[in-house]
Amino acid sequence: MDRNSPPPAPPRKRLTPLDYLLFGSVAALVVYAGYRVNDVLVYNWDWSRVLGFLVRFDEDTGRWIGNLLLTGLFTTLRLAVWATLLATVIGIVMGYWRTCENLTLRIISRCYVELIRNIPPVVFIFIFFFFISSQIFPAMGLDDIDPDGALVANPVFHFLFGDPRLLSNFLAGLLCLAMFEGAYVTEIVRAGIQSVQKGQWEAARAIGLSRTNVLRDVILPQALRKILPPLAGQFITLIKDSAIVSLISIQELTFLATEVAATTTKVFETWILVGAMYFILCYSFAVLFAWFERRAARSRR
Amino acid sequence: MLDTSAARPLVEITGMCKWYGEFSALHDINLSVMEGEKVVVCGPSGSGKSTMIRCINQLEAHQKGKILVDGTEVTPDMKNIEQIRREVGMVFQSFNLFPHMTILDNLILGPMRNRGVSRKEATDLAMHYLERVQIAAQAAKYPPQLSGGQQQRVAIARALCMKPKVMLFDEPTSALDPEMIAGVLDVMIELAEDGMTMVVVTHEMGFARKVADRVVFMDEGEIIEVAHPEDFFSNPQSDRAQLFLSQLLGH
Numbered sequence: 001m002d003r004n005s006p007p008p009a010p011p012r013k014r015l016t017p018l019d020y021l022l023f024g025s026v027a028a029l030v031v032y033a034g035y036r037v038n039d040v041l042v043y044n045w046d047w048s049r050v051l052g053f054l055v056r057f058d059e060d061t062g063r064w065i066g067n068l069l070l071t072g073l074f075t076t077l078r079l080a081v082w083a084t085l086l087a088t089v090i091g092i093v094m095g096y097w098r099t100c101e102n103l104t105l106r107i108i109s110r111c112y113v114e115l116i117r118n119i120p121p122v123v124f125i126f127i128f129f130f131f132i133s134s135q136i137f138p139a140m141g142l143d144d145i146d147p148d149g150a151l152v153a154n155p156v157f158h159f160l161f162g163d164p165r166l167l168s169n170f171l172a173g174l175l176c177l178a179m180f181e182g183a184y185v186t187e188i189v190r191a192g193i194q195s196v197q198k199g200q201w202e203a204a205r206a207i208g209l210s211r212t213n214v215l216r217d218v219i220l221p222q223a224l225r226k227i228l229p230p231l232a233g234q235f236i237t238l239i240k241d242s243a244i245v246s247l248i249s250i251q252e253l254t255f256l257a258t259e260v261a262a263t264t265t266k267v268f269e270t271w272i273l274v275g276a277m278y279f280i281l282c283y284s285f286a287v288l289f290a291w292f293e294r295r296a297a298r299s300r301r
Numbered sequence: 302m303l304d305t306s307a308a309r310p311l312v313e314i315t316g317m318c319k320w321y322g323e324f325s326a327l328h329d330i331n332l333s334v335m336e337g338e339k340v341v342v343c344g345p346s347g348s349g350k351s352t353m354i355r356c357i358n359q360l361e362a363h364q365k366g367k368i369l370v371d372g373t374e375v376t377p378d379m380k381n382i383e384q385i386r387r388e389v390g391m392v393f394q395s396f397n398l399f400p401h402m403t404i405l406d407n408l409i410l411g412p413m414r415n416r417g418v419s420r421k422e423a424t425d426l427a428m429h430y431l432e433r434v435q436i437a438a439q440a441a442k443y444p445p446q447l448s449g450g451q452q453q454r455v456a457i458a459r460a461l462c463m464k465p466k467v468m469l470f471d472e473p474t475s476a477l478d479p480e481m482i483a484g485v486l487d488v489m490i491e492l493a494e495d496g497m498t499m500v501v502v503t504h505e506m507g508f509a510r511k512v513a514d515r516v517v518f519m520d521e522g523e524i525i526e527v528a529h530p531e532d533f534f535s536n537p538q539s540d541r542a543q544l545f546l547s548q549l550l551g552h
């Protein structure tokens with residue numbers, strides 16, 4: 001046999017009749033559900049009113065501008081990005097405390113994680129929201145912030161935090177989400193720190209690094225590299241979880257969708273559209289992160 | 302070989318005990334290592350060799366007895382343990398290089414953070430030691446790109462960059478492929494010839510014969526025998542040392 005001959009082609013993957021049957025039944029189910037809505041519920045589909053809440057044509061300026069749902073989408077995205085950053089900070093501190101020798105720090109971090117993981121998110125958010133809106137924000141003087149002040153009434157601030165008039169509303173949602181997701185990030189960070197071999201701690205201490213330097217120069221860089229993929233996954237989870245803060249009237253996508261559904265009475269259209277918006281957002285990030293991960297894997301060889 | 306009367310002790314261990322829970326890992330350890338002296342520690346696996354040398358720089362905390370490093374007492378709850386550790390270099394069986402840093406960065410981290418040396422100065426020092434262990438050409442590479450023998454030589458250079466007064470080696474060649482061992486031992490022999498004070502846990506009898514001033518034999522957490530290498534290998538006093546040596550030689 002000639003050694004240089006190419007390897008035989010792998011067998012082609014074919015769809016069997018059984019696969020077609022499966023696809024067929026799923027499609028039939030969808031069509032049937034649509035039929036029931038249309039004919040049995042006698043539902044009048046009207047997408048135009050709902051789509052008008054996504055973008056609308058402004059007669060005065062002659063331009064298309066984003067309406068409620070798009071605003072909500074951006075608020076959701078802002079919430080998710082800031083809450084992830086804050087949750088990561090909380091998670092790194094708490095995650096380190098989880099692995100600390102100091103008993104007090106270990107107890108505090110353990111309590112935080114267990115408390116949040118064993119209370120339904122909604123319940124936690126109701127309690128925590130009451131606490132921050134009645135205690136923390138008044139103490140910070142957030143309630144009497146001037147929405148036209150130079151510090152807040154500029155495009156940069158608007159891009160980062162949205163409408164200044166809704167700042168305390170936004171921050172409340174942000175804090176709730178960050179506190180909540182922080183517990184999960186804590187566990188990710190703890191696993192990351194513990195996955196760094198014991199020998200790394202020992203070698204770093206043996207060359208005379210202080211505790212802080214051991215952590216900053218040797219352990220965390222290795223741990224962070226390992227936790228980046230699960231952290232990216234947690235970010236996507238957070239986008240979805242953020243819908244929950246609509247219950248405390250944070251003006252993000254789900255909250256505004258409730259309003260749109262109520263004013264238009266087009267319940268199906270609204271929620272199908274909003275579902276599609278969440279899907280596109282989350283799936284794009286998933287694809288993006290997968291791409292980054294492949295690239296990182298390749299550069300590491 | 303060594304005039305011990307003029308030299309001062311760099312490491313002094315007296316009456317040291319250590320337990321892991323209820324298990325007595327070290328019992329009444331007494332050992333002095335003079336400046337410039339080379340001590341080889343051997344003994345069966347689990348006899349407490351690693352634990353003993355790890356107590357010297359407090360990677361493990363002892364519970365009883367006294368350890369002096371260059372006259373300063375080392376205790377588990379001491380504040381300035383970093384100042385002791387910079388005088389005590391350590392080389393591990395599994396190298397423990399920092400995989401996310403280049404070879405050069407591995408070497409300059411300690412001097413920069415602990416001794417407050419500038420990056421430039423630390424780099425010069427690091428390159429000097431890399432040349433000594435013949436890895437200078439690989440300075441920009443990452444540890445996983447090097448062979449085991451090369452990594453262990455880098456680990457030795459990393460410890461030397463702290464300009465330690467004494468070097469501890471914990472079975473530095475036992476994780477290496479046979480063809481890599483000689484290169485690492487050569488570096489250690491050279492270091493010994495330069496007058497470094499060394500405590501080496503190893504079963505390399507050739508190395509012990511060549512450089513050791515004393516051989517310390519341990520078993521079950523105690524020092525059983527201390528002897529000159531020739532005497533120890535040819536005529537061990539204790540039964541346990543005889544048994545150990547016969548097993549080591551495989552007959």
Ligand SMILES: Nc1ncnc2c1ncn2[C@@H]1O[C@H](COP(=O)(O)OP(=O)(O)O)[C@@H](O)[C@H]1O
Nearest residue numbers: 321324326344345346347348349350351352353
């Ligand atoms: N972290 C630890 N916890 C409990 N027991 C340990 C620990 N480290 C070592 N030991 C025990 O202490 C004894 C001495 O270990 P070690 O110093 O590593 O021996 P050697 O280096 O001579 O092989 C062994 O019996 C080992 O099982």
Ligand SMILES: [Mg+2]
Nearest residue numbers: 350351352472
């Ligand atoms: Mg050992």
